[in-house]
Amino acid sequence: MLKWIGAVVVLLILGAVIGLSVMAGGIRGAYGMVRYALPHMHRGTLRVGDNAPDASLLALDGSSRLHIRERTGARPLVIVFGSYT
Amino acid sequence: MQIYKDYKDHADFLTVYVREAHPTDEWQMKSNVKEDVCYAQPKTLEQRVAIANDFVKRFNYPTQFGIDDMSNAANDAYAAWPERIYIIEQGRIAYRGGMGPFNYHPEEARSWLAARYGEVKHEAPAALPDKKNN
Numbered sequence: 779m780l781k782w783i784g785a786v787v788v789l790l791i792l793g794a795v796i797g798l799s800v801m802a803g804g805i806r807g808a809y810g811m812v813r814y815a816l817p818h819m820h821r822g823t824l825r826v827g828d829n830a831p832d833a834s835l836l837a838l839d840g841s842s843r844l845h846i847r848e849r850t851g852a853r854p855l856v857i858v859f860g861s862y863t
Numbered sequence: 864m865q866i867y868k869d870y871k872d873h874a875d876f877l878t879v880y881v882r883e884a885h886p887t888d889e890w891q892m893k894s895n896v897k898e899d900v901c902y903a904q905p906k907t908l909e910q911r912v913a914i915a916n917d918f919v920k921r922f923n924y925p926t927q928f929g930i931d932d933m934s935n936a937a938n939d940a941y942a943a944w945p946e947r948i949y950i951i952e953q954g955r956i957a958y959r960g961g962m963g964p965f966n967y968h969p970e971e972a973r974s975w976l977a978a979r980y981g982e983v984k985h986e987a988p989a990a991l992p993d994k995k996n997n
Contacts, residue, residue: 782874784865784994788901801965802946802951807874807890808932810889810890810891811890813889813890814890815884815888815945815974816929818882818944819944819945819962820942820944820962821942821962822942823942824940824941824942824949824956824959825956826957826958826959827954827955827956827958828955828957829942829954829956830949830951830955830956831941832940833928833931833936833937833941834932834936834937835879835910835930835931835932835937835965836908836911836918836929836930836932837880837928837929837930838912838915838919838928838930839909840908840909840912840993841985844927844929846877846879846929846951846956849927850875850952850953850954851871851875851953852896853875853902853975854874854876854950854951854952854957854979855874855875855876855950855951855952856866856867856870856874856875856876856948856949856950856972856976857877857878857879857941857948857949857950857951858877858878858879858926858946858948859875859879859881859937859938859941859943859946859947859949860878860879860880860881860882860884860899860909860945860946860947860963861880861881861882861883861884861945861946862902862914862915862918863883863884863885863886863891863892863895863901863903
């Protein structure tokens with residue numbers, strides 16, 4: 779019985795590694811995804827209709843600040859989050 | 864950024880720079896090496912500002928731009944990393960995009976704007992001449 783449980787566990791791990799490798803473009807990508815990406819990826823709890831949270835952001839000049847809520851006026855505000863790399 | 868060009872007369876746009884997704888000292892992508900987009904994960908806000916400015920200059924990026932603090936407050940509030948789109952209307956979430964990269968679909972935000980302000984159509988690129996006829 780233990781042998782079967784061990785075999786199933788090994789197969790599940792192997793399947794997860796293969797699946798992640800396919801998604802991430804190789805075994806190195808799978809490692810990168812597990813090590814660096816998954817800890818920072820969160821689905822979040824915001825839903826359509828919720829109040830939009832505020833946050834203070836630094837402007838490109840490196841000194842002035844803006845707030846997300848300040849930017850929400852009569853017109854819809856499209857917010858695109860991302861990075862360069 | 865076609866969606867901005869198409870709807871800037873109807874909606875405001877804000878791009879928020881959050882922590883790097885594929886820096887050189889973490890999970891670097893070959894495509895970034897090829898495109899000479901090689902940065903270590905910023906350890907200071909000044910480093911984030913420098914990278915954000917590089918991005919804006921390289922692409923002549925047109926929208927308003929904000930940089931998340933090192934506390935990642937905006938990222939945490941919106942579960943934004945690595946990339947995500949929201950639309951806020953009258954202080955409330957009107958559209959919540961999926962988590963990037965696999966569920967990052969700007970076309971959904973475009974559809975939201977199109978439903979509100981009308982679709983903006985673009986001419987399809989002209990077909991290349993058929994070599995057989997040359």
